[in-house]
Amino acid sequence: MIKPWTQRFLKLALEREALRFGEFTLKSGRVSPYFFNAGEFSSGAAVATLAGCYAEAIEASGMEFDLLYGPAYKGIPLVTAVAMCLARDHGRDLPFAYNRKEAKTHGEGGVTVGAPITGRVLIVDDVISAGTSVNESIELIEAAGARPCGVAIALDREERGSEREHSAVEEVEARGLQVVSVAGLGDLIAWLETHDRPPASLESMINYRSRYGTRSP
DSSP, rough: OHHHHHHHHHHHHHHTTTTEEEEEOOOOOOEEEHHHHEOOSHHHHHHHHHHHHHHHHHHHHHHOSEEEOOTTTTHHHHHHHHHHHHHHHHHHHOOOOEEEEEESSSSTTTEESSSSSOOOEEEEEOOSSSSSHHHHHHHHHHHOOOOOEEEEEEEEOBBBTSSSSOHHHHHHHHHTTTEEEEEHHHHHOHHTTTTTOOOHHHHHHHHHHHHHHHHHO
8 A cells, every 4th residue: 555655755746747757768778767856846845745755754664863864965955854844743853964065164164064963863865876875975974973774765766776686775775774765666656557647657667667676566
């Protein structure tokens, strides 16, 4: 059964055209029947709904953490909005921080902004692709003496890497971090099966999962 926050997220993603169908060539060279771009959640109402979906998924996971961290750039507005939703809707007023792409050499200096990075840290980002952004975040968090405990993302593509049997999400999980996704490829396919979308879109999605997917339908 598709979770309520997953349904709201997918509906919003289609309305905002953050989720599109067709033929899209990925960095891996694969031709994907869908494409996700979180940058399209570019209005106050859209970000509020998106962050609310994140907050519900995080709460449902039961994960315990002390601080939220957003990697630049897309993670910065995400972590800010998710922190607001957790405080407003779930009574959890948690500190948050994010990084700069380049260290500031004047004023307070440093590479991070916000609360001190301590305790158990939940990373908030849009997706996990090759895992590069997450790996950089893990290194920064550990260098601060804190412990990364999980990653919250919008969409898990649930597909193998081009040169490996496991997905980037599974590789992050293998490092001991819990991954919370608002939606996954399986959710998207199940959602499309009950909505008025072109049949070719659904068929191509199922074929793509059969060829590259890591999780059972």
